Amino acid sequence: MRLWITAVTLFFALATAAQVGKKQTITLNDGSRVTGTIVSDSSGLLKVKVIQPQIVILNKLEIQQVEGHRNPNQIYSRDKGYYIHFTTNVLAGRNDWGNVYSISFQLSNGYQFKNGVSLGLGLGIENFIVPIIPLNFDIKFYPMSRRVAPFLYARSGYGFALRKNEEELYNNGYAKNPKGSPMFNCGVGISMFVWDRAAISVGLGYRYQKVTEYFQYYWWESHVREVITEFNRIEFQVGFIFR
Structure with missing residues (x-):
């Protein structure tokens, strides 16, 4: 008799083990059926990865939170963490000779808050007459957390003029010691997180910079002419964000 009991127990244990990992249909006491893969079978509990039914009725009192399904590796716009943002920008404007365009590059490193x-x-x-190195504080705001999300941005800092102290001119003189000024940049854009931890960004904004140049001429050594030029440019930017 004991041999029969042992054999029956072993049979059911092997049958249950064979079911683990395979798609099964489970019939409940109320007659409803659940189709899925049995993940584990322990004393009193059966853990099932549900495949069907596609509609499940749940008691609201037992629901803690409802949120959209997302890939756990997918970064959204408001996910916190460090970021690197590299952009290539086209600066467009006008001067006395017509439309002018220049290319600029910007690299930002910071932290995104929730x-x-x-x-x-x-x-x-x-490049504004002379090469400029802008060093700035960068702030950005995402009004919503999405894979494709709009944002507002602003940059403020100082643009340092980068040129030799003296540069020969064609009209018997030279330019010396160009200076930059405080700079300002603001605009709107869209980030598209098309990869798990990276995004493409596009933006449109406004850029302000002032450059001061000093000209001294050989025929009038004591005279130095100061020329201040203010630049107001429309900025088109395309970049990449890495998290």
């Missing part, structure tokens, strides 16, 4: 605000520091290279 409230949508990110803070960082930026460094770039631009």
Whole structure:
């Protein structure tokens, strides 16, 4: 008799073990059926990865939170963490001779907070008559957490003029010691997180910079002419964000 009991127990144990990992249909006491893969079978509990039914009725009192399904490796706009943002920008404007365009590059490194605000520091290279190195404080705001999300941005800092102290001119003189000025940049854009931890960004904004140049002429050594030029440019930017 004991041999029969042992054999029956072993049979059911092997049958249950064979079911683990395979798709099964389970009939409940109320007659409803659940189709899925048995993940584990322990004393009193059966853990099932549900495949069917596609509609499940749940008691609201037992629900803690409802949120959209997302890939756990997918980064959204408001997910917190460090970021690197590299952009290539086209600066468009006008001067006395017509439309002018120039290319600039910007690299920002900072931290994204869950409230949508990110803070960082930026460094770039631009050309406004003389090469300019902007060193700036960067702030960005995402009003919503999505894979494709709009944002507002602003940058403020100082643009340092980058040129030799003296440069020969064609009209018997030379330019010396150009200076930059405080800079300002703001605009709107869209980030598209098309990869798990990276995004493409596009933006449209406004850029302000002032450059001061000093000209001294051989025929009038005591005279130095100061020329201040203010630049107001429309900025088109395309970049990449890495988290």
